[in-house]
Structure formats: C-alpha cells, structure tokens
Amino acid sequence: MSQPKFVYFDNNATTQVAPEVVDAMIPFLREQWGNPSSIYTFGKQVAKHVETAREKVAALINADPREIVFTSCGTESNNSAIYSALMTHPQKRHVVTSSVEHSANIKFCQALQAQGYQTTFLPVEPDGGLDLHLLEQSIRPDTAIVSIMWANNETGVLFPIEEIAAICRSKGVLFHTDAVQTPGKLKIDVNDLGIDLLSLSAHKLHAPKGIGLLYVKRNTKYRPYIIGGNQERGRRGGTENVAQIAGFGCAAELAMASLADENTRVRALRDKLENGILKGIPGSVRNGARERRLPNTLNVSFDSVEAEGVLLMLDQAGICASSGSACTSGSLDPSHVLTAMGCSIARARGSIRLSLGIYNTETEVDYVLAQLPPIIQKLRSHSAKPKEKTVAAGKG
Ligand SMILES: Cc1ncc(COP(=O)(O)O)c(C=O)c1O
Numbered sequence: 602m603s604q605p606k607f608v609y610f611d612n613n614a615t616t617q618v619a620p621e622v623v624d625a626m627i628p629f630l631r632e633q634w635g636n637p638s639s640i641y642t643f644g645k646q647v648a649k650h651v652e653t654a655r656e657k658v659a660a661l662i663n664a665d666p667r668e669i670v671f672t673s674c675g676t677e678s679n680n681s682a683i684y685s686a687l688m689t690h691p692q693k694r695h696v697v698t699s700s701v702e703h704s705a706n707i708k709f710c711q712a713l714q715a716q717g718y719q720t721t722f723l724p725v726e727p728d729g730g731l732d733l734h735l736l737e738q739s740i741r742p743d744t745a746i747v748s749i750m751w752a753n754n755e756t757g758v759l760f761p762i763e764e765i766a767a768i769c770r771s772k773g774v775l776f777h778t779d780a781v782q783t784p785g786k787l788k789i790d791v792n793d794l795g796i797d798l799l800s801l802s803a804h805k806l807h808a809p810k811g812i813g814l815l816y817v818k819r820n821t822k823y824r825p826y827i828i829g830g831n832q833e834r835g836r837r838g839g840t841e842n843v844a845q846i847a848g849f850g851c852a853a854e855l856a857m858a859s860l861a862d863e864n865t866r867v868r869a870l871r872d873k874l875e876n877g878i879l880k881g882i883p884g885s886v887r888n889g890a891r892e893r894r895l896p897n898t899l900n901v902s903f904d905s906v907e908a909e910g911v912l913l914m915l916d917q918a919g920i921c922a923s924s925g926s927a928c929t930s931g932s933l934d935p936s937h938v939l940t941a942m943g944c945s946i947a948r949a950r951g952s953i954r955l956s957l958g959i960y961n962t963e964t965e966v967d968y969v970l971a972q973l974p975p976i977i978q979k980l981r982s983h984s985a986k987p988k989e990k991t992v993a994a995g996k997g
Contacts, residue, residue: 606919607919607921608919608920608965608968608969609635609921609958609960609961610920610921610922610956610957610960610961610969611922611923611954611955611956612897612920612956612961613754613755613757613782613805613897613923613954613956614923614956615804615805615810615899616804616805616806616807616809616958617807617958617960618808618809618848619807619851619852619855621807621851621855622807622808622848622851622852622855623848624851625847625848625850625851626632626727626809626844626845626847626848626851627844628847629647629650629843629844629847630667630732630844632633633646633647633650633843634647634843635647635654636650636840637840637841637843638830638831638832638840638841639743647843650667650843650846650847651671651841651843651846653846653850654846654847654849654850654851654853654864655669655671655850656848656850657850657851657853657854658814658849658853659777659855660783660802660848660853660854661789661791661801661853661854661856661857662780662784662789662790662799662801662816663790663791663793664791664792664816664897665819666817667834668791668817668818668819669814669815669816669837670765670814670815670816670817670833670834670837671813671814671833671837671841671842671846671849672812672813672814672815672827672837673811673812673813673839673842674804674811674812674813675703675705675779675781675800675801675802675805675813676705676802676813677813677815677826677827678745678779678800678801678802678813678814678815679703679705679706679709679748679777679779679800680705680709680826681749681815681825681826681827681837681872682746682777682798682800682815683696683710683713683746683748683777684824684826685731685798685817685822685823685824685826685900686745686746686775686798687713687718687745687746687823687937688824689824690745690822691821692743693743693744694717694718694719694743694745695718695719695720695741695743695744696713696718696720696721696744696745696746696747696748697712697717697720697721697723697736697739697740697744697746697747697748697749698710698720698721698722698723698747698748698749699722699725699731699749699750699760700722700723700724700725700937700941701725701729701749701750701753701755701758701844701937701941701942702748702749702779703750703754703779703781703940704757705779705961706748706750706779707722707937710722717957719743719974721739723735723739723749724941725941725942727942727943728758728889728890728942729753729756729758729888729889729890729938729942730758730760730890730893731749731760731761731765732879733761733764733765733768733826736749736765737768737769737772740768740769740772740774743968744772744774745774745775746774746775746776746777746798747765747768747774747775747776747777748776748777748778748779749765749771749776749777749778749779750778750779750780750781751760751778751779751782751783751787752780752782752783752787752895752896752898753780753782753889753938754781754903755900755936755938755939755954756888756889756890756894756898756916756938756939756942756954757782757889757894757895757898757899757900757956758788758888758889758890758893758894758899759893759894759895762778762794762796763793763794763795765778766778766794766795766796766797766929767795769797770795775797775798775821776795776796776797776798776977777796777797777798777799777800778796778798778799778800779800780799780800780801780802781801781802781805781813782805782895782898783895784805784806784853785806785807785855785856785857785859785860785863785959785970786800786860786862786863786864786895786896786897787860787895787935790815791816796816796818796819797817797818798815798816798817798818798821799815799816800813800814800816801813801814801816803848803849803852806852806853806855806856807855807856807929807958807959808845808848808849808851808852809845809848811842811845812842812845812846812848812849814849817836823836825837827839832964840964841951843959850985859947859959863896863897863958863959867896867897867957867958867959867961868896868897870895870957870961870962870963870966871897871898871899871955871957873963873966873968873970874899874955874957874966874970875887875901877898877966877970878899878901878973881970881973882903882973882974882977884903884904884905885901885902885903885904885977886901886902886943886948887899887900888900888901888902888942888948888952889900889942897956897957898954898955898956898957899954899955899956900939900952900953900954900955901952901953902939902944902948902949902951902952903951903952903953903977904947904951904981905981905984905985906951906977906980906981906984907950907951907980908924908950908951908952908953909924910980911951911953911973911976911977911980912924912953914976914979914980915953915972915973917975918972919923920968920969920972922953922954922955923954924936924952924953924954928982935949935950936949936952939952946973955969956968966975978996
C-alpha cells in the first residue's frame with residue numbers, strides 16, 4: 602500500500618482552510634483594506650462585503666442576517682450568550698448547562714460561580730445522552746439561560762436540541778446552543794429548532810481561526826460582552842475582521858454544499874474506520890452512542906494503553922488524531938466528557954478521537970487501519986513487560 606505522507610483525522614479540532622475560502626479573503630488583505638465603518642466609498646464598499654458574508658452565514662442557519670453577530674471565535678460566542686442572558690435578567694442568577702460542554706462553557710460557568718452565580722452542570726448517561734426530565738426539573742424561577750451543546754466535540758454525540766428548546770420555551774427561559782461542531786454535518790434551521798442563541802466557529806468549517814458568530818433571535822434582549830464601538834448594530838465592539846468574515850461567508854456556502862458528502866461518503870469512511878478498529882483490535886470499545894452522533898466522529902478506547910503513546914506513534918506514522926484529554930504539564934488528565942459518561946479513568950486515558958472531513962479518502966482510512974493495530978500491540982507488549990525491581994536508596 603502506498604503510504605500517504607500526512608493523514609489529518611482531527612477535523613473536530615480544526616479544519617483545512619478551503620482554497621475557495623483563501624481566494625475569497627485575499628482581496629480584503631491586498632486591495633480592499635478599508636474600515637467598513639468609514640463614511641467614504643473605500644470603506645463603504647468593504648461594508649457591503651461584510652453584509653454579503655452576513656447573508657451567507659445567515660442562510661447556513663436559516664436566520665435573518667440582522668440576527669447575526671460576528672465574534673472572534675466560538676468561545677467568545679458562548680461566553681457572550683450566557684453573559685448577555687445574566688445581564689439582561691439581573692434578578693436571575695442561575696445557569697443550566699451540561700457536564701460535557703466545551704471548556705468555553707464549563708470554565709466560564711465556573712468563573713461565574715466564583716462571582717456568586719449558580720450553575721447546574723447536568724450529568725449525562727453512559728452513552729453520552731441527556732435525561733430531559735432532569736433538565737426540565739433543573740430549570741428554576743431564577744434560571745436566566747439554558748446552554749446545551751448540540752454535538753459533543755469529543756464523542757460526536759448529539760443532544761436533542763429541538764426538544765430542549767421546547768422545554769425552555771415552555772418554561773420561559775432563554776435557550777442557547779453551542780453548535781460549533783455541526784455546520785456542514787447537520788442541517789441547521791434556527792426557526793424550526795426554536796433556538797434563541799446559537800454559536801458557530803468558522804475554523805470548524807474550512808475557514809480560518811479567529812472568527813465566529815452568535816445568532817441572536819430577533820427581539821431577544823441583548824447586552825454586548827465586548828464593549829466598544831457601535832459595530833454589529835451595537836452588539837459587539839471592535840473593528841470587523843473583514844477578510845475573516847468574507848472567508849466565513851464563503852465557507853458557509855461550501856458547508857451547505859458539503860452536507861450530502863458528510864452524511865454519505867464521510868459517514869461511510871468513518872464507519873469503515875470504526876468497524877475495522879473494533880473488529881481488528883481486541884479490547885477496543887467505542888465511546889458514546891452509535892446512532893445519535895455526528896457522521897464524522899469516532900471516539901474509541903483501547904484496554905491497557907495510554908492515549909498519549911498511541912497519539913505519539915500515530916504522529917510518527919504521519920497521522921493526526923487527538924485524545925479528549927487535556928495535556929497538563931506532561932500528564933494526561935482523563936477527559937471530563939468520558940468520565941461524566943461513567944467511563945473508568947483507565948478507559949478515559951486509553952481513548953482517542955478520530956474525526957474525518959470532506960478532504961479525507963478511503964486510502965487514508967485503509968492506511969490508519971493498517972497502522973493502528975501494530976501500534977496498540979506494541980504499546981501493550983511494552984506495558985505488559987514486568988517492571989524491573991527498583992531498590993529504594995538507603996534501604997539496602
Ligand atoms: C463544541 C465546541 N465549542 C466551542 C469551541 C471553541 O471554539 P473556538 O476555538 O472558535 O473558540 C470548540 C472548539 O474546539 C468546540 O469544539
């Protein structure tokens with residue numbers, strides 16, 4: 602088998618910028634570099650392009666362009682949604698979120714707790730699902746917002762956003778969803794879903810890092826998180842990142858066009874990879890629900906190995922993958938998502954995430970399926986070797 606030099610199976614971390622997106626951005630770096638807020642034509646022309654991009658990203662989620670606020674990233678969008686809900690409802694000091702959210706929510710809510718706000722981190726079931734009854738019960742008269750992700754970035758598990766939105770509506774509570782992992786993979790219609798606030802991040806859909814959006818449903822009270830100029834209809838200060846916004850607009854169009862490919866070809870590649878691993882490597886197990894899952898994501902644990910070793914050896918073979926674990930000072934913390942699902946520390950430490958995308962091929966899947974089993978075998982044989990007896994100094 603000819604060896605591909607570089608296999609990128611970490612599309613949930615970030616995605617390759619599409620060539621079309623680069624082309625869409627360049628004019629705003631080279632020629633049209635004016636400030637869109639300026640009153641002269643050179644600036645106003647740029648402003649028109651910002652509005653065209655706004656229309657394109659709005660179309661991706663079936664929103665009105667006026668409901669789109671460009672931000673710097675998904676993290677800012679999540680923080681802004683929760684902050685705004687608390688600021689516009691000062692008598693409400695409680696937030697409901699889940700225990701498997703991205704750190705953009707978990708750490709923000711922990712910071713809120715340190716300031717005297719209250720947060721409920723909803724537990725999840727062993728397959729990563731949510732107990733909606735529990736969610737409903739956790740909403741209190743002083744709950745300002747429920748913020749629940751749509752697709753989990755580590756496992757790909759999907760939460761039933763439409764049902765959650767309906768529960769929130771019936772309770773009169775704002776509902777925000779972190780939909781950062783969904784564009785191009787799921788159809789997004791904010792009206793059908795009944796969502797009040799929704800976050801996206803462009804670098805997950807083949808646009809550059811450092812640009813995101815927050816959808817704010819019409820007539821939702823809003824308080825900006827970044828305070829400054831009157832940009833974004835007063836909802837986000839700071840001169841618009843025009844080139845990135847133009848790239849985001851182009852990527853939104855591409856994401857709509859790639860929906861079918863993600864759900865057929867990419868899904869089939871992911872399934873081939875999953876079946877090959879689970880059948881070919883004894884002691885391997887999938888983490889998270891099989892069906893209610895993004896079409897591109899696979900999270901798998903291997904008995905008796907540490908993910909760190911697997912990832913290093915995959916890297917030596919030119920394969921990019923990741924673990925759900927945060928690497929802190931050389932030691933791998935077990936993933937908060939997998940431990941919330943009830944996985945043992947050992948299973949969580951032995952887990953890797955493989956996330957595919959539109960640029961991946963079957964040859965790459967075959968290559969990974971050829972490389973992974975000997976890597977696991979080698980690591981297991983190392984860990985099975987009896988450790989040399991060490992004699993403590995001074996104890997004879
Ligand atoms: C589910 C989810 N939410 C939020 C973020 C944060 O997005 P950004 O990197 O644009 O801040 C990510 C990025 O990994 C994510 O996967």
